[in-house]
Amino acid sequence: xxxxxxxxxxxxxxxxxxxxxxxxxxxxxxxxxxxxxxxxxxxxxxxxxxxxxxxxxxxxxxxxxxxxxxxxxxxxxxxxxxxxxxxxxxxxxxxxxxxxxxxxxxxxxxxxxxxxxxxxxxxxxxxxxxxxxxxxxxxxxxxxxxxxxxxxxxxxxxxxxxxxxx
Amino acid sequence: xxxxxxxxxxxxxxxxxxxxxxxxxxxxxxxxxxxxxxxxxxxxxxxxxxxxxxxxxxxxxxxxxxxxxxxxxxxxxxxxxxxxxxxxxxxxxxxxxxxxxxxxxxxxxxxxxxxxxxxxxxxxxxxxxxxxxxxxxxxxxxxxxxxxxxxxxxxxxxxxxxxxxxxxxxxxxxxxxxxxxxxxxxxxxxxxxxxxxxxxxxxxxxxxxxxxxxxxxxxxxxxxxxxxxxxxxxxxxxxxxxxxxxxxxxxxxxxxxxxxxxxxxxxxxxxxxxxxxxxxxxxxxxxxxxxxxxxxxxxxxxxxxxxxxxxxxxxxxxxxxxxxxxxxxxxxxxxxxxxxxxxxxxxxxxxxxxxxxxxxxxxxxxxxxxxxxxxxxxxxxxxxxxxxxxxxxxxxxx
Numbered sequence: 001x002x003x004x005x006x007x008x009x010x011x012x013x014x015x016x017x018x019x020x021x022x023x024x025x026x027x028x029x030x031x032x033x034x035x036x037x038x039x040x041x042x043x044x045x046x047x048x049x050x051x052x053x054x055x056x057x058x059x060x061x062x063x064x065x066x067x068x069x070x071x072x073x074x075x076x077x078x079x080x081x082x083x084x085x086x087x088x089x090x091x092x093x094x095x096x097x098x099x100x101x102x103x104x105x106x107x108x109x110x111x112x113x114x115x116x117x118x119x120x121x122x123x124x125x126x127x128x129x130x131x132x133x134x135x136x137x138x139x140x141x142x143x144x145x146x147x148x149x150x151x152x153x154x155x156x157x158x159x160x161x162x163x164x165x166x
Numbered sequence: 167x168x169x170x171x172x173x174x175x176x177x178x179x180x181x182x183x184x185x186x187x188x189x190x191x192x193x194x195x196x197x198x199x200x201x202x203x204x205x206x207x208x209x210x211x212x213x214x215x216x217x218x219x220x221x222x223x224x225x226x227x228x229x230x231x232x233x234x235x236x237x238x239x240x241x242x243x244x245x246x247x248x249x250x251x252x253x254x255x256x257x258x259x260x261x262x263x264x265x266x267x268x269x270x271x272x273x274x275x276x277x278x279x280x281x282x283x284x285x286x287x288x289x290x291x292x293x294x295x296x297x298x299x300x301x302x303x304x305x306x307x308x309x310x311x312x313x314x315x316x317x318x319x320x321x322x323x324x325x326x327x328x329x330x331x332x333x334x335x336x337x338x339x340x341x342x343x344x345x346x347x348x349x350x351x352x353x354x355x356x357x358x359x360x361x362x363x364x365x366x367x368x369x370x371x372x373x374x375x376x377x378x379x380x381x382x383x384x385x386x387x388x389x390x391x392x393x394x395x396x397x398x399x400x401x402x403x404x405x406x407x408x409x410x411x412x413x414x415x416x417x418x419x420x421x422x423x424x425x426x427x428x429x430x431x432x433x434x435x436x437x438x439x440x441x442x443x444x445x446x447x448x449x450x451x452x453x454x455x456x457x458x459x460x461x462x463x464x465x466x467x468x469x470x471x472x473x474x475x476x477x478x479x480x481x482x483x484x485x486x487x488x489x490x491x492x493x494x495x496x497x498x499x500x501x502x503x504x505x506x507x508x509x510x511x512x513x514x515x516x517x518x519x520x521x522x523x524x525x526x527x528x529x530x531x532x533x534x535x536x537x538x539x540x541x542x543x544x545x546x547x548x549x550x551x552x553x554x555x556x557x558x559x560x561x562x563x564x
Binding site: 001003004006007008009010011012013014015016017018019020021022023024025027028031032034035036039051052053066067068069071072073074075076077078079080081082083084085087089090091092093094095096097105106108109110111112113114115116117118119120121122123124125126127128129130131132133134135136137138139140141142143144145146147148149150151152153154155156157160161163164165 | 168169170171175180181182183184185186187188189190191192193194195196197198199201202203204207209210211213216219220221222223224225226227228229231232235240241243245246247248249250251252253255256257258259260261262263264265266267268269270271272273274275276277278279280281282283284285286287288290291292293294295296297298299300301302303306307309312313318320321322323324325326331334335338346371374
């Protein structure tokens with residue numbers, strides 16, 4: 001699909017989201033709620049003893065699953081899978097740069113994911129929730145986060161070039 | 167008027183909508199090429215800027231849409247969720263995410279997309295996110311100080327820079343178009359391609375760009391919903407129609423004393439004027455705040471007649487007309503001004519001895535009504551304070 005057309009469609013999805021729900025798109029929040037639900041199931045006493053979890057439970061009486069972003073990310077999985085199937089892109093596959101082994105790629109993906117997850121919680125949102133949705137409503141916090149993401153990306157890109165290019 | 171959740175659509179049904187939105191989001195992300203890690207990272211090495219195009223176009227489209235809907239009062243932009251600006255957290259968190267982006271090759275939304283179509287590296291990335299989020303929650307006590315430091319609140323960047331939303335929107339759009347052209351040239355150089363567009367695309371791009379700036383121009387230069395209402399109610403001819411909706415002071419006093427349950431007495435002056443003196447049992451909705459979300463139900467109810475008063479004919483007539491735009495309640499205006507009402511009822515001189523019987527009757531009526539109104543107000547002190555309606559702003563974010 002033409003990237004600009006895809007951009008307009010994505011923008012319209014975001015606009016519809018803001019019109020209907022008053023907030024933008026997001027994804028990292030779903031991870032937070034999933035983890036809280038897991039911790040609650042595995043170690044309920046830990047939830048009771050830790051202020052962070054306790055505060056969350058008090059602020060969300062419906063429980064961690066009854067959350068907007070959890071449902072939205074569930075939708076993302078469905079929508080992306082559907083799109084991949086009709087465009088014949090679905091199937092088990094491992095994408096990587098030309099010079100790295102599969103093991104290196106997997107380890108890098110886990111480390112990168114961990115950093116992204118950690119950073120998204122600090123910044124109160126990721127590329128979708130803070131940067132993209134923030135731009136749509138001209139949020140200062142969101143636009144600063146966006147600048148920091150891409151600024152840091154460019155700043156360190158050279159050091160990790162062997163992961164991606166020749 | 168949007169947003170629909172939680173005012174029109176319940177939170178529970180909102181979850182169903184969230185699922186549907188997610189499907190659309192995931193579909194478009196995947197179609198936009200966000201499920202390919204090489205495309206995502208290409209942005210940082212200059213060989214593929216697809217992601218920047220999709221991302222920036224989406225942001226600009228949604229922003230222009232929000233400005234346009236807000237301009238015509240279709241979307242209440244004062245209650246939508248604006249990510250709060252915790253400066254350190256935004257910058258530090260963003261920087262960590264940037265490094266994670268380069269090392270991992272995805273961001274959470276795109277990682278989920280790619281994992282959904284079977285990319286194994288994306289599944290590892292998603293697993294990594296769980297680890298990172300879990301680490302954050304476990305280390306939260308140590309991070310809390312930085313997490314909450316230097317909070318500027320839910321501020322818009324335009325506000326922070328001291329410019330209007332639309333001006334910033336236009337600037338951002340110009341930057342975006344510049345970035346599209348610039349990155350296209352970089353991409354051509356890195357991939358050693360000739361700078362050529364597919365036939366017919368030039369016109370399409372020009373049209374899309376023109377559409378964007380037309381929308382922004384409408385917001386910038388054409389009157390919005392509030393402007394139109396103000397222009398309409400400022401027309402003298404329209405204000406003349408209010409004459410048929412006037413209620414004289416004596417009848418109002420009688421209604422307050424005997425039929426208070428059937429009317430809303432609304433003072434449209436400023437809160438200071440209201441504090442200084444107001445009619446008994448009146449509530450204060452300043453003229454400028456009449457169209458705010460929390461006040462609309464008063465202009466839309468069918469049980470009571472709204473009676474407006476102020477200190478000037480023009481203001482009270484404009485208020486009455488404005489209420490008509492806001493809803494379909496029965497609206498009336500007090501013929502006398504607030505100060506005239508005060509003089510008639512609370513500062514009336516007793517009639518001279520030997521005055522006409524009618525004058526004495528009126529005086530008796532007014533002092534009696536004044537006493538009763540004061541008694542009512544004292545008795546209903548706790549109720550006469552207008553129940554503060556809280557504006558629910560939308561909570562959100564990750």
